[in-house]
Amino acid sequence: MRKFLTGFGFFVLLPVSAVAQNCPVEDDDLHDIADRARVMASIAEAAVEDSVIYRRYFGPPGDQDLAQLSSTYAAISSHLLIGIVNYECNSPATSCDQGDFAYVFNDEPYTLYICPDFFSLPQHTDIPVPPATIDDRWGGQEGTIIHEMSHFENVASTVDKHKGRKIYGRSECEQLAEDVPGSTLKIADCVQYFAEDVTAPILLDGL
C-alpha cells in the first residue's frame, strides 16, 4: 500500500508519460494529446447521467449502466495518469489497415500503435461546437486515445463489435443503442463519442 502511494505521488508530478517511437511529431505533442484525453475522460466520468447525450449513445440506462460507464472513464483517466503510454508509429509491429487510425493489443498495456492517418484527424480543440457537426464517422485525436485505452483488459475491456458486426461511427452507436439499450457500453467508439460530445473544447484550453 505504501509503495503504491509513493509511486502514485511520483507519477502525479509527471502525468501522462509518453514514449514515442518513430512518430512524425514530438514526444511533447503526444504528451499534450494524451493529457487532454485524460482530462476529457475525467469530464466524461463526471458527465455520466441520464441525459440526451447518454441516451443517444447508450439508450435508456439500466440499473448498473451509469456506474459501469463512470468506472470506464475513471479507469481510462487514471491509467493515462499513472501508466506509461508507449506510442509506436511505423514500427515493424505496426500494420495498419486502410481507415485505421490506431490499434492496440488488449493484453499489452499501454502500447498504442499509431497509424499514419491518426495525424490527419482534428485535435479536439479544433473541433467546431457542437461536436456533432464534425464528420459522423470519425472523431479526434484525443478521442482516439480514449477509444484505444478503453480496449485494454485492465482498463475497460471494450470491443469494436456487437455480435460480429463492427460498430464504428456515431450513427452506428445510436442505432445499436436504440435497438439494444446498454449494449454499447462496452463498444469503444461509443465510449469515445460520449466523451467527445460532453467535452466543450474550451475546457481543454491551455492543456
Ligand SMILES: [Zn+2]
Ligand atoms: Zn477499437
